[in-house]
Amino acid sequence: MSGAVQAGYAPPTGPDQPAPGRRRLRWLLAATVAWAVLLAVLTWISVRDDPPTVREQRSLAEAGPVVDRAVGELLAAAGDGGAAWLVPDVLRRGCRVTPFADGAALTRGVEVLLADDDARGLLQRVADRLPADWRAGVRVTGEGPVLRADAGEFVAVEGRSTGSGRVRLTAETGCRPVGAGYRAPTADGGSEAAMVTELLGGFGGAAGPVEVSAAPCPDGATARTATAVSAPDRPDRPTLPGALSRFSDGTLQVRATTELYAYRSSRTVVAERVDGRVRLTVAAICRR
Structure with missing residues (x-):
């Protein structure tokens, strides 16, 4: 048989010679995988090192x-x-x-x-x-x-x-992913809770537990607020100024009415009549 190749006839590809189309497909697949790996690495670095942008x-x-x-x-x-x-x-x-x-x-x-x-x-x-x-x-x-x-x-x-x-x-915060959740700063009620209990004694005592909120101050101290509500008020109970004014001698009186009494000394004290009860708050605040 003659070794001449007929016009219009492509010579066969040997077993160790992949077709050109297959070579291009392999290169494209390899480039895609490399690009995906590079993006993953860059994303990981960004999440680790960059501040959040949203x-x-x-x-x-x-x-x-x-x-x-x-x-x-x-x-x-x-x-x-x-x-x-x-x-x-x-x-x-x-x-x-x-x-x-x-x-x-x-x-x-x-x-x-x-x-x-x-x-x-x-x-x-x-x-x-x-x-x-x-x-x-x-x-x-x-x-x-x-x-x-x-x-x-x-x-x-x-x-x-x-x-x-x-x-x-x-x-x-606005709407956020919850993550591990929010844990509020904790603090015992300390003298603020004891003072709430004492002051509410003049109004029949506290009707429930004293609730305490806390926050870190800029100077490293801890601010605390203790609040409780009295038992239902009675007509023979003292007025707010009558029951609390003796505790506020020499302090800054902020409000003094039959329904609202507030003063500030080393602590903030606020008493307010709400729905036939006295809600009393004592707070140790942050200072500058």
Whole structure:
């Protein structure tokens, strides 16, 4: 047979010579695998070393301590502006981090009772005392003056009037992945809880346990707020000023009415009649 190759006829490929199409497919597959490995490595490095760029990258377990420190800063900034204390934290579950993932949002706050109605003045003083990198500022809106600041790690800080002579300052995470969950700072009630029990003795005693909230102060101390509610009030019970004024001699009296009595000394003491009972709060606040 002649060794000439007929026109239009490709010579057969030997067993050790893969077709050109197969070689291209193998190179494409190898390049795809290498690119996927490179992306995985870069993603791991970014997650390990780079700060989060969106709120959803920081879980509630990680953001919780930022909120705790923020309310300590707020308490220290507002402490001498009236009678200030911590309010119980609020954890709202069931929000949506993504269309496919549930999350939770944490809010902690500080309540301030003023001797006057100058909420804007207090908010401005608080803004001036907060850390400079929070970029705190006060704007007057249709709902009144509002303080806004950024405590870092996507924790939003806000302050606004909640009524005559009252201001609420809050730090909030927004909706986050839960992660390991939020664990509030713990502290025994100490002398604050004992004082609540003693003061409520004049109103029939506490109707339930004393609730204690805590937060870290900027100076390393721990702020504590103890609160309890009395048994149902009776007509023969003393008025709030009548029962509490003897404890507030030589202190700064903030409010004194038949329904609300508050003073500040080394601690904040606030008593308020609510639904026929006396709710009493004693707080050791942060100092500057």
